[in-house]
Amino acid sequence: MTKELLEKLCCPIDKHDLNANIINEGEEGEILEGLLSCPECNRYFPVIYGIPILIPDEYRDESMEKPLLKKWGYELTEGEDSEIPLLDGKTK
Ligand SMILES: [Zn+2]
Numbered sequence: 001m002t003k004e005l006l007e008k009l010c011c012p013i014d015k016h017d018l019n020a021n022i023i024n025e026g027e028e029g030e031i032l033e034g035l036l037s038c039p040e041c042n043r044y045f046p047v048i049y050g051i052p053i054l055i056p057d058e059y060r061d062e063s064m065e066k067p068l069l070k071k072w073g074y075e076l077t078e079g080e081d082s083e084i085p086l087l088d089g090k091t092k
Contacts, residue, residue, distance in 0.1 A: 001050050006031065023035065048068065
């Protein structure tokens with residue numbers, strides 16, 4: 001995904017603008033791997049192979065996302081009433 005696209009993206013839950021942490025950039029400056037986070041609801045959305053995973057909670061596969069986040073150095077906190085753990089906001 002390009003950074004221009006990033007500016008057009010918003011949280012699918014509350015339409016808030018997303019913050020981006022870029023892990024891996026391509027030669028053209030495109031985002032290959034990264035993490036988008038919503039400051040409003042604290043959800044995180046990974047970018048994997050250049051594809052932003054902006055899908056509702058019920059379709060998300062935590063078992064697929066968790067190893068990636070761990071690899072990128074993120075800590076997750078378990079949400080009390082959500083199956084999807086929310087991002088702690090801190091990097092190691
Ligand atoms: Zn949100």
